[in-house]
Amino acid sequence: MNVAAQLKLGRRTWLQASLGGVLGLAVKSSSAAPSQPAPLRTAKRCIVLWMDGGPSQLDTFDPKPEAGSNVRGELDAIDTALPGVQFCEKFPQLARRANRLALLRGMSTDEADHGRARTYMHTGYKPGQGGLSYPVLGAVVSAELGRSDAALPNFVVTGSTLNKYDFVTDPGFRGPRNGALVHDYADRPLENLQAAASADEFARRAAVLAQRNAEFAARYHAPPVEAQRAVFEQSVRLMQADAARAFDLSHEPAKSAAAYGDHPFGRGCLLARRLVEVGVSFVEVSLGNWDTHEKNVVEGALALMAAVDAGFATLLDDLADRGLLDETLIVWMGEFGRTPTVNRNGGRDHYAKAWTTVLAGGGVRGGQVIGRTDATGAAVLERPTNVRDFQATLCRALGIDPQKKIMTPIGREVPIVDVGGMPIAEVFG
Amino acid sequence: MIRVVLLISLVASSAVAADPPKPDKNKFVKGPAIVQRPPRDPLPLVAAIDREWLRALEAAGVPASPEADDAEFLRRACLDLSGVVPTYQQAIAFLDDDAPDKRRRLIDELLAGRGYAQHFGRTWRRLIWPPDYTMAKSGVDRVTPWLADQFYAERPWNELVTDLLTVEASMTHDPRGAFFAANSDATTIQPNRLADATGRLFLGVQIGCAECHNHPFARWKQEDFWGLAACFSRVRKVSKSDASLTESPESPGGGLGEATITVADGSGKAAGTVVPARFLGVAAAPRFDRPLRPQLAEWITSQDNSYFARAMVNRLWAHLLGRGLVNPVDDLREENPPSHPELLDRLAAEFVASDFDVKHIVRAVCLSRAYGRTSRPLPENVADVNYFSHTAVKVMNPDVLYDALHTVINADPRVRPPMKGVKPTKPIGRGKPVEVEPRDAFVRFFSRAALGDDPLQYGYGVPQMLQLLNGVQWNGGAPFLEDLSTTPAERRAAIETIHVVALSRRPTDAEVAELLTLVGDSADPREAYAGVLWVLVNGAEFVVNR
Numbered sequence: 001m002n003v004a005a006q007l008k009l010g011r012r013t014w015l016q017a018s019l020g021g022v023l024g025l026a027v028k029s030s031s032a033a034p035s036q037p038a039p040l041r042t043a044k045r046c047i048v049l050w051m052d053g054g055p056s057q058l059d060t061f062d063p064k065p066e067a068g069s070n071v072r073g074e075l076d077a078i079d080t081a082l083p084g085v086q087f088c089e090k091f092p093q094l095a096r097r098a099n100r101l102a103l104l105r106g107m108s109t110d111e112a113d114h115g116r117a118r119t120y121m122h123t124g125y126k127p128g129q130g131g132l133s134y135p136v137l138g139a140v141v142s143a144e145l146g147r148s149d150a151a152l153p154n155f156v157v158t159g160s161t162l163n164k165y166d167f168v169t170d171p172g173f174r175g176p177r178n179g180a181l182v183h184d185y186a187d188r189p190l191e192n193l194q195a196a197a198s199a200d201e202f203a204r205r206a207a208v209l210a211q212r213n214a215e216f217a218a219r220y221h222a223p224p225v226e227a228q229r230a231v232f233e234q235s236v237r238l239m240q241a242d243a244a245r246a247f248d249l250s251h252e253p254a255k256s257a258a259a260y261g262d263h264p265f266g267r268g269c270l271l272a273r274r275l276v277e278v279g280v281s282f283v284e285v286s287l288g289n290w291d292t293h294e295k296n297v298v299e300g301a302l303a304l305m306a307a308v309d310a311g312f313a314t315l316l317d318d319l320a321d322r323g324l325l326d327e328t329l330i331v332w333m334g335e336f337g338r339t340p341t342v343n344r345n346g347g348r349d350h351y352a353k354a355w356t357t358v359l360a361g362g363g364v365r366g367g368q369v370i371g372r373t374d375a376t377g378a379a380v381l382e383r384p385t386n387v388r389d390f391q392a393t394l395c396r397a398l399g400i401d402p403q404k405k406i407m408t409p410i411g412r413e414v415p416i417v418d419v420g421g422m423p424i425a426e427v428f429g
Numbered sequence: 430m431i432r433v434v435l436l437i438s439l440v441a442s443s444a445v446a447a448d449p450p451k452p453d454k455n456k457f458v459k460g461p462a463i464v465q466r467p468p469r470d471p472l473p474l475v476a477a478i479d480r481e482w483l484r485a486l487e488a489a490g491v492p493a494s495p496e497a498d499d500a501e502f503l504r505r506a507c508l509d510l511s512g513v514v515p516t517y518q519q520a521i522a523f524l525d526d527d528a529p530d531k532r533r534r535l536i537d538e539l540l541a542g543r544g545y546a547q548h549f550g551r552t553w554r555r556l557i558w559p560p561d562y563t564m565a566k567s568g569v570d571r572v573t574p575w576l577a578d579q580f581y582a583e584r585p586w587n588e589l590v591t592d593l594l595t596v597e598a599s600m601t602h603d604p605r606g607a608f609f610a611a612n613s614d615a616t617t618i619q620p621n622r623l624a625d626a627t628g629r630l631f632l633g634v635q636i637g638c639a640e641c642h643n644h645p646f647a648r649w650k651q652e653d654f655w656g657l658a659a660c661f662s663r664v665r666k667v668s669k670s671d672a673s674l675t676e677s678p679e680s681p682g683g684g685l686g687e688a689t690i691t692v693a694d695g696s697g698k699a700a701g702t703v704v705p706a707r708f709l710g711v712a713a714a715p716r717f718d719r720p721l722r723p724q725l726a727e728w729i730t731s732q733d734n735s736y737f738a739r740a741m742v743n744r745l746w747a748h749l750l751g752r753g754l755v756n757p758v759d760d761l762r763e764e765n766p767p768s769h770p771e772l773l774d775r776l777a778a779e780f781v782a783s784d785f786d787v788k789h790i791v792r793a794v795c796l797s798r799a800y801g802r803t804s805r806p807l808p809e810n811v812a813d814v815n816y817f818s819h820t821a822v823k824v825m826n827p828d829v830l831y832d833a834l835h836t837v838i839n840a841d842p843r844v845r846p847p848m849k850g851v852k853p854t855k856p857i858g859r860g861k862p863v864e865v866e867p868r869d870a871f872v873r874f875f876s877r878a879a880l881g882d883d884p885l886q887y888g889y890g891v892p893q894m895l896q897l898l899n900g901v902q903w904n905g906g907a908p909f910l911e912d913l914s915t916t917p918a919e920r921r922a923a924i925e926t927i928h929v930v931a932l933s934r935r936p937t938d939a940e941v942a943e944l945l946t947l948v949g950d951s952a953d954p955r956e957a958y959a960g961v962l963w964v965l966v967n968g969a970e971f972v973v974n975r
Contacts, residue, residue, distance in 0.1 A: 113638075153891060169890075176887070179890065180890070181890055181891045181892070182890050182892065183892060190892065190895070191892070191895065191896070191900075192892075192895035192896050192898065192899040192900050193895060193899070194899060195898070195899050196899055196901075196904040197956075197960065197963075201956075201960065204946075204947060204960075205947065205960045205963055205964050208943060208944065208946065208947060208964050209963075209964045209967055209968055211943065212940070212943070212964065212968050212970070213968055213969050216968065216969050216970050217969065219805055220804060220805055220806075220822055220973075220975060221806055221811050222804070222821075222822035222973070222975075223885065223886070223887070224822055224823075224824045224885065224886060224887035224969075224973055225822060225887075225969045225973065227886070227887035228887045228889075228969040228972060228973075229969060231887070231889065231890060231891060231894045232894060232898075232967070232969075234891050234894075235891050235894040235895050235898060236898075238891060238895075239895070239898075239899075
């Protein structure tokens with residue numbers, strides 16, 4: 001379609017035409033059928049509650065009240081809705097909702113460096129493995145379950161991390177079209193959604209820009225040019241979408257917002273609910289700092305615990321009330337756990353051998369504990385879960401075939417989850 | 430050769446060291462002018478670069494792309510060397526210049542300018558002190574101007590690094606304290622972070638992995654890492670209120686005995702062991718009866734240290750070509766060989782022989798055929814990333830993007846192009862602290878999303894794109910558009926002017942025709958001109974350095 005023809009079209013018509021054509025979007029059917037039969041009940045979208053820095057399993061969901069004080073720590077354990085299962089005292093609301101949670105107390109991974117473990121937990125592959133840059137889970141979900149022509153991005157990240165966001169947002173070989181929209185502060189509306197020019201004028205300009213970009217990309221076969229085009233197109237779609245209102249928490253009734261807690265993490269959980277409600281496939285809400293090596297960080301983490309209790313518990317209720325919990329997989333995880341023994345600085349150091357993650361919602365049978373650690377939480381005694389099995393479990397819950405092979409830019413096919421990863425059957429039982 | 434290089438900011442900061450530190454952002458000590466030395470002859474090195482570059486291409490059977498056209502070369506050189514896009518005047522003057530040596534003159538002019546010092550100062554400020562760290566509370570940045578002065582004065586790299594490693598002035602008020610400030614927290618110097626940063630920045634080695642474990646294949650063991658960290662273990666702040674740095678023994682009253690460090694809890698098998706200070710890979714102990722940092726700096730910057738020169742020339746190559754001869758640029762080790770071993774050796778040897786002259790290496794690379802290729806690939810070399818058959822398409826970092834937008838918005842095409850290069854308008858440096866806002870706000874917002882510092886990745890996301898597309902900062906109108914003629918006969922010329930301002934090249938006929946559709950029979954051609962500028966500035970071509 002030439003530009004003159006576009007000018008004669010109405011705005012809606014032009015947008016429909018341009019989004020498919022001039023902007024160069026490949027509108028194709030979203031997901032291929034998995035090669036294995038999909039589980040009967042699966043989630044359609046996913047919310048990851050990312051605990052940056054690595055929370056202590058002993059001070060969250062695998063307390064050891066019987067152990068010595070150098071292991072037990074200073075916090076007490078409380079009973080939960082599940083007989084015989086205790087949580088740390090800082091999680092009373094979640095304790096009452098334990099029947100909705102599946103606790104994976106047998107996490108046993110082998111990366112205890114923040115950078116490497118963050119990438120490992122997000123991609124299922126060790127950094128640098130096979131010389132490839134692997135997609136994070138959000139990019140996998142975006143590519144497999146999202147729609148490439150969706151008005152809102154399929155993958156949104158909110159909250160703050162200790163460092164840069166790459167390990168949460170990098171789409172790797174899935175390409176820039178599956179990259180994340182990073183919205184740091186959930187309590188601020190997404191800015192600059194309104195064009196300076198009139199809608200018609202903006203549409204005309206955007207069409208010329210898209211055409212020039214296409215010509216430039218054809219001359220310079222360069223990845224950054226492709227990425228810039230993808231982000232431009234996403235931005236234009238978002239500007240036109242009524243659903244972008246979901247980013248503005250001021251539209252939320254004060255009462256329902258309050259339950260999430262007066263904390264950035266709670267507002268992040270609320271934003272996650274609003275986004276999955278309008279069809280966003282993957283939202284990651286980040287919360288740090290859990291890197292509790294020293295006493296002062298340990299004390300700071302008390303506030304994080306309260307924020308998690310309110311935010312996570314309200315998210316479960318809110319999604320259930322709206323009939324969305326069965327369709328939404330919720331994952332609570334950090335990059336590793338902490339050492340069972342309290343160190344001389346009153347904190348705990350990195351520990352990957354035995355720790356805990358929590359699943360809830362779509363596809364997951366709540367009210368169960370999978371895996372068991374020993375009396376001090378130093379070793380996994382039953383049902384150890386490695387990163388591959390964990391990733392395969394998330395995929396299965398989302399109806400994604402973990403063994404599906406993806407063609408990479410270097411011409412090698414790579415399975416979504418590394419060879420050997422098996423979903424944990426008990427999660428779905 | 431003129432060797433009298435007077436550094437005004439050194440004069441200024443030694444005055445600060447004598448007095449109690451008193452930050453005053455209005456104080457601007459003006460010193461004698463800096464005298465640059467005449468450039469060394471780059472041509473032998475240029476020939477060596479081209480020889481090795483061509484040899485590798487031929488051995489791999491990969492053809493090189495043709496030479497870049499003038500517009501491509503001009504914009505690339507300006508962005509790489511000064512971090513700014515050419516002004517309208519610079520572009521017209523260069524494009525219309527018929528002299529055969531115009532590229533050489535362009536490189537020389539850019540390297541002699543403040544823009545070069547500013548850009549390299551900013552680049553190293555980002556490396557030494559990434560934007561995640563909050564800058565001085567006073568709201569001014571003293572580090573970038575100081576670094577800019579060093580690059581402007583052609584300070585040998587070994588001297589600059591020695592300054593950063595051995596600084597005794599205040600960590601919080603003296604720019605030379607940046608390296609220590611970036612690797613410390615509010616109360617304590619962090620020897621392990623200093624060791625990691627020393628390895629990455631000055632030696633091009635990632636010894637940080639050895640903080641917690643011995644890698645089965647890597648050369649560096651935990652004791653190497655902690656031995657280097659121990660070299661910083663005696664560094665202290667003079668007092669709570671005075672952040673000047675001094676070396677003092679562990680225990681009060683104790684003499685300068687063996688400097689050691691205890692491997693931190695959680696650092697793998699070696700945790701709790703006591704490691705004495707050692708330089709990387711050096712068996713002999715340093716002299717413990719005198720300060721360790723000067724000895725460390727001497728060892729690091731020694732002509733015999735095979736890592737120091739290689740690390741810097743590899744970084745300079747990567748800065749200009751988008752990719753190092755070794756990648757990642759801070760991972761020099763036997764198991765990660767360079768793509769062009771002889772070339773890396775030659776550049777390093779030349780760097781040493783030139784007394785660590787950064788400009789000399791940069792000049793030679795910029796004059797090479799390798800650097801002068803177009804970034805448009807041929808079908809036969811489109812997959813090549815190792816042989817530099819076509820130059821990389823890089824993405825402007827947030828600092829450069831900020832300046833580029835300002836250059837375009839503040840363009841004034843009415844001023845006649847001078848015959849020689851245009852002086853940069855607002856130089857920084859000369860010891861003058863720069864206000865960090867609003868630049869820092871922009872840089873922070875755009876750095877949040879950037880994928881590390883990889884110039885080959887477009888890391889900006891939707892929120893950043895939305896600010897560029899719709900933000901009032903960038904859409905409040907550019908004054909030069911008001912001066913353009915709106916008569917139908919002159920609209921074509923107006924479009925050409927906007928195009929040169931934004932992209933430093935004249936548009937093709939097809940491009941003019943396409944952009945003219947935006948003007949069409951518009952009732953308000955100036956509004957349409959703003960639309961043309963918007964299209965050009967928000968396209969992929971603007972934000973990349975090709």
